[in-house]
Amino acid sequence: MSEPTTSPGAALSAEAVRSIETMYRAFTEKNPDLLDEAVTPDWRDIPLAPGQGPGPGGLKGLIPGFLKAFPDLKITIHEIVGSAGRAGVRAEITGTHEGEWFGVPPTGKAVRIPLHEFHHLKDGRITHTWHLEDWLGWLTQVGAWPAAEGRTMKATSILGHGAAPAVAEVPVPEPGPGQVLVRVAAASVNPLDLKLQGGQMRGFFDLEFPYIAGTDLAGTVERAGRAAGRWRRGDAVVARLDPIVGGALAEFAVVPADQLVAVPAGVRLDDAAGAPTAAGTAWQALFEVAGLGRGQAALIHGGAGGVGGFAIQLAKHAGARVVATASGTGIELARSLGADEVIDYKAEDFAARVSGVDVVLDTIGGDTQRRSFGVLRPGGMLVSTVAPPDEATAKAHGVAATFVFHRSDAGRLAKVVDQIAAGHLRVVVARRVPLADVGDAFEHQASAARGKIIVTMG
């Protein structure tokens, strides 16, 4: 259960908050007896459902039915607000529809519906509950009810680590204060999406499931929430979303207003969508971390990949000499992006050909990283996007070495977009696929794409 927030100055006692949390845990932990701790002996649901008596016993009867329909049911509390005697709760029910519910046979679909409840409390226990669940949204999500225009959308849903990405019908998210609802035109896939799906990023990004995948998007502003600044309906925008929130690989996404960057006329939205993570990482690594500049030399590994392809172009435009590694058709691609020299890493040892460079951009790791220390000039710098370099090895070579962790920065993304608009930066598109084929997009990314894979929503 996520940490609930309570309103500033609320006089809800710790005991009252604990009772409210316990009430929902009774469902999530499949333990009806927890209700004895949460509600008073004469607790009443307002109005009492037919067959539902007062007290914990009346509430306990609900749990088996819920769990039969959604064996993995989870209730996440987002917010508890109130005073000593009254509390409002904003929460969310998630689960997989695996048993009959409202007469609808199991569909196996993942659902996510808002839950709003209002409680009266006495001596830290709940005495009365009024509740509102979006069962209509639920019926729509399982396909048992027609979608109201604009209320639901298609999105790439991942049910758990290792589960295949699947297109699901989910509610259109609501922009909160300082947020903007974007109608997504296109989103791109990054290796990070696969690492998040596979669970390799646990500890950095602890996801909540169902997780809507995707961090990079471009589209048009649909609606701005309160205090969302200058954005107006129809503005063309590009953004990178917080990976722990995700949501780009969907028809609509909520984006913090300060993370949006305008896309000028003349730049295709389905090109712009390929830039945020890959170009942002290349920029951060080359210029903000390594300080690459005019007249210097860089070795860029994976020159045909997402990050490497942008890095070649950015480094060249900054006036550096660029050597890249690539294989197969990637060699010609890296050359076409401006690399002065391209080494076929499958046929040749790059370490035997390169020496004295100022910067190495390592997008590969492992043996490639180990062999890269020796190609740097003394005082040069190795920056890896994959794995923290060994400090002792760096010291032994008299070079600096560091791992770069991409941080979203709208100012940096705006500079990237300017370079695309000016024709200095090309978004290499490996494939454009419709959202319905997002599973293929993930598979293609897993096989190491040359360029970016763009998922289009139209």
Ligand SMILES: NC(=O)c1ccc[n+]([C@@H]2O[C@H](COP(=O)([O-])OP(=O)(O)OC[C@H]3O[C@@H](n4cnc5c(N)ncnc54)[C@H](OP(=O)(O)O)[C@@H]3O)[C@@H](O)[C@H]2O)c1
């Ligand atoms: N730390 C961060 O914040 C951060 C941010 C972005 C990306 N990353 C990571 O950086 C890595 C690269 O990302 P990406 O988006 O560029 O991936 P990508 O587009 O999937 O890169 C694929 C490219 O890797 C090349 N490649 C594979 N093995 C190689 C080798 N031994 N030597 C040289 N090139 C090789 C392939 O080249 P050919 O096709 O020519 O064979 C292919 O074009 C990923 O692991 C990603 O997760 C980290």
